[in-house]
Amino acid sequence: MxxxxxxxxxxxxxxxxxxxxxxxxxxxxxxxxxxxxxxxxxxxxxxxxxxxxxxxxxxxxxxxxxxxxxxxxxxxxxxxxxHMGQFHVHGEGATEWLNGMFTNNLHKLTDGVGQYSMMLNERGGVIDDLIVYRLAAEDYFIVVNASMIDEDFAWLGAHKPAGVVLENLSAxxxxxxxxxxxxxxxxxxxxxxxxxxxxxxxxxxxxxxxxxxxxxxxxxxxxxxxxxxxxxxxxxxxxxxxxxxxxxxxxxxxxxxxxxMCYSLNGSDLSPEKTPLEAGLSWCCDLSKDFIGVETLRNQKENGRPTALVAIEYTGKGAPPRHGYAVQLPDGTPLGELCSGVLSPTLGKGIAMAYVPIQHGKVGTEVQVMVRGKAVPAQIVKKPFLKK
Amino acid sequence: MSTVPQDNKYSSEHEWVSPAADGVVTIGITDFAQSELGDVVYVDLPEVGSTFAAGDAIGAVESVKAASDVYTPVSGEIVEVNEELGNEPGTVNKDAFGSGWICKIRLSAPDELDGLMDAAAYSDFCK
CATH class of the missing domain: 3.30.1360.120 (Probable tRNA modification gtpase trme; domain 1)
Incomplete structure (x- = not known):
């Protein structure tokens, strides 16, 4: 994060x-x-x-x-x-409240342990991804994205019950x-x-x-x-x-x-228009509990996701993939745009992520990344790019 | 920043142009440009035989984070490109004014060279 x-x-x-x-x-x-x-x-x-x-x-x-x-x-x-933000949340009821704000289940945490989690809007889109640490019972330290400090703090503040203390310690x-x-x-x-x-x-x-x-x-x-x-x-x-x-x-x-590592970057790979299920982050969403946005996620789990964030790796030579470049099928059918892209320094080839329609998101699918009018051959691969 | 070669001409887009030999000049990006870009990982070269007008984008130099167009400061036909950059794009960083050259152009309007900066003017421009 x-x-x-x-x-x-x-x-x-x-x-x-x-x-x-x-x-x-x-x-x-x-x-x-x-x-x-x-x-x-x-x-x-x-x-x-x-x-x-x-x-x-x-x-x-x-x-x-x-x-x-x-x-x-x-x-x-x-x-x-x-630049990243730190919030301190504590007081009677902190756990139950935060568990209704975040996708992951805080009851899995013991003192001194943290978890990756997401905060969603009412439509199930991502406001921010974050890490929440349990310092002690009803006492949490939260690390959020720099660009989202004010928005996160306002969103949490607007939903906070009396009795729970929310502090912005970012400075x-x-x-x-x-x-x-x-x-x-x-x-x-x-x-x-x-x-x-x-x-x-x-x-x-x-x-x-x-x-x-x-x-x-x-x-x-x-x-x-x-x-x-x-x-x-x-x-x-x-x-x-x-x-x-x-x-x-x-x-x-x-x-x-x-x-x-295919770690998502909020603002590029995560957005208020995409759910964590579309982003491939269902592992940090506990749909058995209630939280803001859960209905959309349950619906997508039941009926399918419209898009999926896939990993795309160059199979041919070409200029480095970058945010905003179009991705298409070899027959020219448009699939979407790259959210993130770079010439991988470790692997020596172009790597990128993009949301594509779910029916075209299978690992092994041949695609093309369009760079200044040239089609660079690529393939949807299993995440992450770097197998460790 | 290394010394700016005295014999070259320079553009405000940070390209260098060698003195003409038999009507052909060599073009590259300056040491200042490579330093601003950082590690060059890819160079898009023009096609030999294509013709361009001064100011046209003829290719691109890409670092890990940035793609930057290369503009030709002079009009003419591409007669040779530095194919070595396909294997070793980092040569642009190591030797921008030498083995990191981009292409050679046969001038169609040699007078254009007079409109470019000399080494002293370019050095001031970069300050």
Whole structure:
């Protein structure tokens, strides 16, 4: 889960980038309207190329997307995720209320464990995907997408019963995602004698007088953790993570890493017009309980989904697939548009996801991706692209 | 940013044009352009024999995150393309002014070269 809204922010959009290069500055916008994280100056000092994303000025790369991508697959990288949102929900009735707001079943959680979940609108479309951690009985820590903080908070606030407390702590934390096979060595270097929580777990520890919230999750498909520290101490912890061996990585690598794993990006792969069943995320929807949007999901389960988000892999050579490119059958029948696409740095071929009519969504279906008028042969494949 | 070769001409779209030899120039994107783009993973080359007017998009250079059109600063016919970029697109990053060249064009209006920036003007343009 994350908030890479590459299209909205004009990265990955060939026309706007053409313009960007013509004016000599890719992604240049009015920086006054843009928020920056407490690590912004540090990113610039490290030589990052900064780009507006989800309303934030974020590093898209430091030394290069390919190098950063491979460093996460083979060693360890660190991403600034301070733009993401954190909510604290607690009080009598919190569990029952949130269970009616989210698709996954909170009763499956024990203290210190989290789960991926979705918040839907009344039509069963996705408002946001998120991770909800149970800190204690009736006490939850929720991590949401950067672009959705205000909307999520308003939606939750509008449905919240008296007695339950909902707090937006997003500005209080600097978030760092430490990802890669060497993440445990990095952690041992920066927090000697401490231990990470188990997969999907959450743990608060105190180091150097700072409270750190450790979450054993990620958005790359690698072993990793996300940590949230007090915003004022953010630069210090970012430096500690790097000094312990993690390479700073930008949003570019974050996007290619997550797409190789078919992890959905809200705003690209998830939308208020598509249900989690269409997105292939039924595993985090418990239809035996009631929650906002459940009727549509039950109906789709009973009568079928109109579309499915499928994984598309190039079988021939061609320019990299990108958001918005048309996908069609070899006979020219239009199927839809790519939600996400990239030239996979690990696999060396084009990979993409698109919603296609359910009758054309079978694994093995031959399709074509249209790039500047040329048809690139591709095939619908089993998710994820990268088998680990 | 590496030195901007003195003998070339430059466009505001960050292409370079070599001096003409027998009426043929070599075209590429500048080091500034490759640096802004990041890792180049794909180059769309024009077809040999096709003709273009100055300002036409003749191909594209794509990084992981961005696709960027390549415009020819001069009019003419494509006489050769750098096929090596099909296997090694990263050459554009490594040697933008040399082995990362895109194509060669036979000039149909050699005077167009006079309308382009020289190295000093282009260096200022990038500041």
């Amino acid at each position: 994350s908030s890479l809204k590459l299209k909205k922010n004009k990265v990955g959009d060939s026309r706007s980038l053409t313009r960007g290069r013509k004016t000599g500055r890719i992604g240049a916008v009015n920086e006054e309207e843009i928020k920056s994280t407490p690590l912004c100056e540090k990113h610039k000092e490290l030589g990052a190329k900064m780009t507006p994303f989800a309303g934030w000025l974020m590093p898209v790369q430091y030394t290069g997307i390919l190098e950063e991508h491979h460093s996460v697959r083979n060693a360890c990288g660190v991403f600034d995720i301070s 209080d934390y600097v978030g760092l995602a430490v990802q890669g096979p060497k993440c445990e060595e990095v952690f041992a270097g920066m927090c000697p004698g401490k231990s990470l929580p188990e997969r999907n777990g959450i743990r608060k520890i105190e180091v150097d007088g700072d409270e750190l919230i450790l979450c054993r999750t990620g958005y790359t498909g690698e072993n990793g953790f996300e940590m949230f520290c007090p915003a004022a101490q953010g630069v210090k912890w970012f430096e500690k993570v790097m000094a312990s061996g993690a390479k700073p990585c930008g949003l570019g690598a974050r996007d290619s890493l997550r797409l190789e």
